[in-house]
Amino acid sequence: MGNETKRTTIYDIAVLAQASPSAVSAVLNGSWQKRRLSKSLAERVLRIAEQEGYAVNAQASLLRRERSHIIGMIVPKYDNRYFGHIAEQFEAMARDRNLFPVVTCTQRDPELEFEAAKELVSYQAECLISTGATDPDRISAFCKASGVQSINLDLPGTLAPSVISDNYSAARDLTHLIMDRCASDLGWTGPLRFVGGRREDHNTSARIAGFEAAHADRGIAIPEDHIMAQGYSAQTARLLLDDFTPDGPTGLFVNSTISLEGVVQWHAGLGEARTFVRYGCFDFDPFGSFLPGNVGMVEQDVGQMLKRAFELIGVKTGAKEATLVPCRLVKF
Amino acid sequence: MGNETKRTTIYDIAVLAQASPSAVSAVLNGSWQKRRLSKSLAERVLRIAEQEGYAVNAQASLLRRERSHIIGMIVPKYDNRYFGHIAEQFEAMARDRNLFPVVTCTQRDPELEFEAAKELVSYQAECLISTGATDPDRISAFCKASGVQSINLDLPGTLAPSVISDNYSAARDLTHLIMDRCASDLGWTGPLRFVGGRREDHNTSARIAGFEAAHADRGIAIPEDHIMAQGYSAQTARLLLDDFTPDGPTGLFVNSTISLEGVVQWHAGLGEARTFVRYGCFDFDPFGSFLPGNVGMVEQDVGQMLKRAFELIGVKTGAKEATLVPCRLVKF
DNA sequence: CTGAAAGCGCTTACAG
DNA sequence: CTGAAAGCGCTTACAG
Numbered sequence A, B: 001m002g003n004e005t006k007r008t009t010i011y012d013i014a015v016l017a018q019a020s021p022s023a024v025s026a027v028l029n030g031s032w033q034k035r036r037l038s039k040s041l042a043e044r045v046l047r048i049a050e051q052e053g054y055a056v057n058a059q060a061s062l063l064r065r066e067r068s069h070i071i072g073m074i075v076p077k078y079d080n081r082y083f084g085h086i087a088e089q090f091e092a093m094a095r096d097r098n099l100f101p102v103v104t105c106t107q108r109d110p111e112l113e114f115e116a117a118k119e120l121v122s123y124q125a126e127c128l129i130s131t132g133a134t135d136p137d138r139i140s141a142f143c144k145a146s147g148v149q150s151i152n153l154d155l156p157g158t159l160a161p162s163v164i165s166d167n168y169s170a171a172r173d174l175t176h177l178i179m180d181r182c183a184s185d186l187g188w189t190g191p192l193r194f195v196g197g198r199r200e201d202h203n204t205s206a207r208i209a210g211f212e213a214a215h216a217d218r219g220i221a222i223p224e225d226h227i228m229a230q231g232y233s234a235q236t237a238r239l240l241l242d243d244f245t246p247d248g249p250t251g252l253f254v255n256s257t258i259s260l261e262g263v264v265q266w267h268a269g270l271g272e273a274r275t276f277v278r279y280g281c282f283d284f285d286p287f288g289s290f291l292p293g294n295v296g297m298v299e300q301d302v303g304q305m306l307k308r309a310f311e312l313i314g315v316k317t318g319a320k321e322a323t324l325v326p327c328r329l330v331k332f
Numbered sequence C, D: 001c002t003g004a005a006a007g008c009g010c011t012t013a014c015a016g
Helices: A010-017 A021-028 A039-052 A058-064 A081-096 A110-122 A136-146 A167-186 A202-217 A234-242 A257-268 A271-276 A302-312 B010-017 B021-028 B039-051 B058-064 B081-096 B110-122 B136-146 B167-186 B202-217 B234-242 B257-268 B271-276 B302-312
Strands: A070-075 A100-105 A127-131 A149-153 A162-165 A193-195 A250-254 A277-281 A294-299 A322-325 A328-331 B070-075 B100-105 B127-131 B149-153 B162-165 B193-195 B250-254 B277-281 B294-299 B322-325 B328-331
Touching: A010 A021, A010 A039, A021 A039, A058 B058, A058 B110, A070 A081, A070 A110, A081 A100, A081 A127, A081 A302, A081 B100, A100 A110, A100 B081, A100 B100, A110 A127, A110 A136, A110 B058, A127 A136, A136 A149, A149 A302, A162 A167, A162 A202, A162 A302, A167 A202, A167 A250, A167 A277, A167 A294, A167 A328, A193 A202, A193 A234, A193 A257, A234 A257, A250 A257, A257 A277, A271 A277, A302 A322, B010 B021, B010 B039, B021 B039, B070 B081, B070 B110, B081 B100, B081 B127, B081 B302, B100 B110, B110 B127, B110 B136, B127 B136, B136 B149, B149 B302, B162 B167, B162 B202, B162 B302, B167 B202, B167 B250, B167 B277, B167 B294, B167 B328, B193 B202, B193 B234, B193 B257, B234 B257, B250 B257, B257 B277, B271 B277, B302 B322
Parallel strands: A070 A100, A070 A127, A127 A149, A149 A162, A162 A322, A193 A250, A250 A277, A277 A294, B070 B100, B070 B127, B127 B149, B149 B162, B162 B322, B193 B250, B250 B277, B277 B294
Antiparallel strands: A294 A328, B294 B328
């Protein structure tokens, strides 16, 4: 009935079932029918395995098999609707395809990202999806040297195919929505402020480009200090806005729900002036429609992104370009 | 420079470095100093390993080693602040302790939970933490038979030690808070409604007990139909409330942010009557303070729960009781 | 049809 | 000090 120090092996079961280890192995991995082992033997082995709490040693099994069917993913955070959803859907979709998903979360730490990638390769992952990685090319280079397929998600790289949101278009649309609402609600048509993210970051820079394009569409110039992309945290957003007390109507483009927390805190502290503020956020939150002043949010299409990523798995394509997946603009 | 079909092994490196496989192994796993191999050999091997994109085959390595240092966790969802946070913190804390975390998400599916648990045991996990499992005892029984330690988190079991939130006390406190605010804001002291969760679920039932205790503290009777615990989804909550249009002041105890989404939708549709509604939620959301009518939220102490769980790892305790971790009541 | 044997890629006790 | 050899627990081609 189990053993504290040593796990049951096929040899233990072979002795108990009076069969050969080969036969036990065949029964346990389901190939016994093909090998024409008797049904009574199979039942005996299965019963004993169950009694002994047998679990195949995946290490030994994988070492011997030619394919691992393991598919790895690194993701910056779980504790975030977007990335949490990606990780969760990834696991479900991998299982649907009879692949074994292993996800690990790297806290946006570049060293940990690389270490985690190496670990997944060590575990014989056949493909590695790097989600929102700060240095995806370093990972892709390593994967390539190890003969492991690599795919970038959310943030693009140059050494492997990438699947990312169409940040530019969605940011442009969101900017227009905010400007429309500033015009209709407040009768104001000035330049918006962009809050959150990092300019060096690919997605932020694509969103800033969309933000600028929308302004250009309307012939509105953006003062330099209106682009406030010095970091993601709620804290950062609040500090940036701390010395900004609007003296009239104002609009903000908020880059992520993390930054939105800071914006909303700032907004709540404005007093009467808060009725002259409109904002929108590039990121979705189910409670978003209840935030006063919030006119809309961009929801990235995680399902489509992963679907596309899975289509790339196992395909030997030379293409290193990024696939752009459209986002959904939710208006409040 | 890498190989698409076959990964580099220590034998490949041994040939290239003109050394024995044993020496290469020692260099690569860091035991070369202990074995007094020359520094020049070590450097040569390391350089070649890097060039070849070598990654140790964890399957082979673990098969040979006596301990895996793998610690597994199953969790119902990532796409949820509470569970996402648990998974994320778990990985970080495991790494801090030089353990290798493997987390897998089971979508609240009892079969998948058990399959995932078996997989983690197959991967030679030394300990398995079952988070919010629907049938933790089935998993614990299997682990026991395989000689793997098992710990329950968030939801208790009877076959392994459990670490859970003090749902009863926190629910009682939250109920008092809502009743206080109903009294002070609305001058109303009637019984509250309990919305969301499942009565059969341990945590829901502990929270209902706390909810009832708070009413008993004040000598308020709770009509039977006020306990609406028929499921977790936002949809369910909204349907339950659909035919309830308050004709006077009212208070709700909302069991989880998922249910809160439905409550908030219902609330928004009430029109003028909405000013006579107060509610609180057992679960935290950073935007919670902006939801009109929301008077407070309970934040579970994930850090403490995991700290306690890690203290149990490797400890051979006969104790199967649950450790209760206090929650934090956030008032708005 | 069925079992013995080889071998997956490592680690490490052991002999030299 | 260093390498050859055994063996971790499986799977499967192969011989009988």
